[in-house]
Amino acid sequence: MTAKPSLPSAEKLYIAMVGLPAMGKSVIAYKLQDNLRNMGVAAKVFNNGEVRRRLFPENTSHAEFYNPDNAALVALREDIALINMYDAKDFLNEEGGSIAILDATNISAPRRRKIIAHLSDHPILFVECRNPDPDLYAASVARKTKLSEFAHLSTEEALASFEARIRHYRSIYCPLDSDGSGTDGCPPGEKRPEEYVIVDSLNHRIIKEHLTKEPPYYSLLRDLLVSDWVKGLCLVRHGETEFNRESRIGGNPRLTDKGIQQARSLAARFRDKHISCVVTSTLRRTREMADILLEGRPEVERHALREFDEINAGECDSMTYDEVRRLRPGIWESRKTDKYHAPYPGGESYASMKDRVERGVKKALYLSGNAENLVIIGHQAVNRMILSHFLFRREEDVPYVFIPQDRYFHIVSTQSRKLVELLPFQS
Numbered sequence: 001m002t003a004k005p006s007l008p009s010a011e012k013l014y015i016a017m018v019g020l021p022a023m024g025k026s027v028i029a030y031k032l033q034d035n036l037r038n039m040g041v042a043a044k045v046f047n048n049g050e051v052r053r054r055l056f057p058e059n060t061s062h063a064e065f066y067n068p069d070n071a072a073l074v075a076l077r078e079d080i081a082l083i084n085m086y087d088a089k090d091f092l093n094e095e096g097g098s099i100a101i102l103d104a105t106n107i108s109a110p111r112r113r114k115i116i117a118h119l120s121d122h123p124i125l126f127v128e129c130r131n132p133d134p135d136l137y138a139a140s141v142a143r144k145t146k147l148s149e150f151a152h153l154s155t156e157e158a159l160a161s162f163e164a165r166i167r168h169y170r171s172i173y174c175p176l177d178s179d180g181s182g183t184d185g186c187p188p189g190e191k192r193p194e195e196y197v198i199v200d201s202l203n204h205r206i207i208k209e210h211l212t213k214e215p216p217y218y219s220l221l222r223d224l225l226v227s228d229w230v231k232g233l234c235l236v237r238h239g240e241t242e243f244n245r246e247s248r249i250g251g252n253p254r255l256t257d258k259g260i261q262q263a264r265s266l267a268a269r270f271r272d273k274h275i276s277c278v279v280t281s282t283l284r285r286t287r288e289m290a291d292i293l294l295e296g297r298p299e300v301e302r303h304a305l306r307e308f309d310e311i312n313a314g315e316c317d318s319m320t321y322d323e324v325r326r327l328r329p330g331i332w333e334s335r336k337t338d339k340y341h342a343p344y345p346g347g348e349s350y351a352s353m354k355d356r357v358e359r360g361v362k363k364a365l366y367l368s369g370n371a372e373n374l375v376i377i378g379h380q381a382v383n384r385m386i387l388s389h390f391l392f393r394r395e396e397d398v399p400y401v402f403i404p405q406d407r408y409f410h411i412v413s414t415q416s417r418k419l420v421e422l423l424p425f426q427s
C-alpha cells in the first residue's frame, strides 16, 4: 500500500474516534455523519470492524485476535486500520469529502501516533467516548454478543469472548487526557494529541476539551456532540387496565380485554415495520403491551427501565380520584392549584419526576443506538414528561397533555427536522 500525494488542504477534517468497545463510538460517529450530510457537509464514517468482517468473515471474533502480545495479529489489525486511513484520505482528497470519521477504538498510543503520521494533510480531531452508566454498559456489551460474528457461539460463550476482547483493549488503553506520568496506561512522557474532546456519550456532555487551535467545522461538531438526536421515536401509552376503568391511580394492574385489543392494534400497525428496540417501564401493563407487540419477533431487543415507571402516587397509590378528593382533600386541592409541583405524600410530583424520566430517555436512545423506530411504552404522566422533553410546553400545561391509549406519538428531532405527529394504532 502506498500513500497517494495529498491535494492542498481546504477546510477538511479527520475525526478519529477513541474509546473502549461498547462506549457509544459508532452511535456518535453515525450521528455526526448523518447530521452533517443533512446540512450539506460531505461526511463519511470509516469503520474498522466493517473492513475486518469483510476481509476476514470468519476468523476474527475470537478474543485472541485482539491480544496485544500476538505480534502477527496486531500487524493484521494495524493493516485494517491503515486501509481505512487511506480510504479516508482518498475521500477527502479525491472524492470531494469534507469530514472523514475513523470509527475504531484507536485506544493505544502507538495507533494514535500512526494516525497522526499518516494523516498529516488535514487537521485531526480526536473524540474519546466514555459512558458512566454500568447498566447501560452491560446492555451494550450484551448487544454486541448478538452480532453475526458470534452466531456460532452460545450467549454465554459470546459474552465471555467479548469480555476477554475488552480486557485485551483495556490492557493497552491510553486515555486522551493522559498526564504523561506513565501510570495511566500510556507510555511515560506520551504527548497528548493537539486537538481532542472527551464526551460522555450517554449524557451528551463534553467532559474535556483540549484545542490548540479550532479545527474546521468545530462549532457545528460541538453542537452535534451535545445535542439530543432522535431519528424516530414512537411514544406509546399502555392499553386500558382495570385501574383505568375505575379511575384508580398507580398500582400494578394488568391490561383488560380492551387493553389487549389495543395492544393487538399496535402490533398490527408495526407488523411490517422494522423496530430497533422496545423500552418499557418495569410495570406489568407496559410489559404486557410489549409482549403482544413483539409476539413472533424475538430478534427485537427490549429493556425495562425503572426511569419510565408511572408517577409514584405515594399514600394515594391505588385510590380512585374520587377517593382522593373525599379522603385527601389537601392533596386534591394542591394538585388543582399547581399540579406540576404538587407532590403526593411519600411519592412524586411531575417536577420531581423530571430528572429520572430524562435519564430514561437518554438511556433508551442510547440502547437503541439512535436507530429509527425506537418504541417506548410508558404511562400517562411519564409520557407527558417525555413529550414535553421534545416539544416545549409550559410547566403548568404539562400535566394536562392528552395521552391517548389507542394512538401514539411519532417524534423526530434532528438538527434539520423537528416533528411530532399523533398517529392511530390501526393503520
Ligand code: F6P
Pocket: 244, 247, 248, 249, 250, 251, 310, 311, 313, 379, 380, 381, 399
Ligand atoms: O390514571 C392512570 C395514571 O397513569 C395513574 O396511574 C397516574 O397517577 C395518572 O395517570 C397520572 O395522571 P394525572 O397526573 O393526570 O393524575
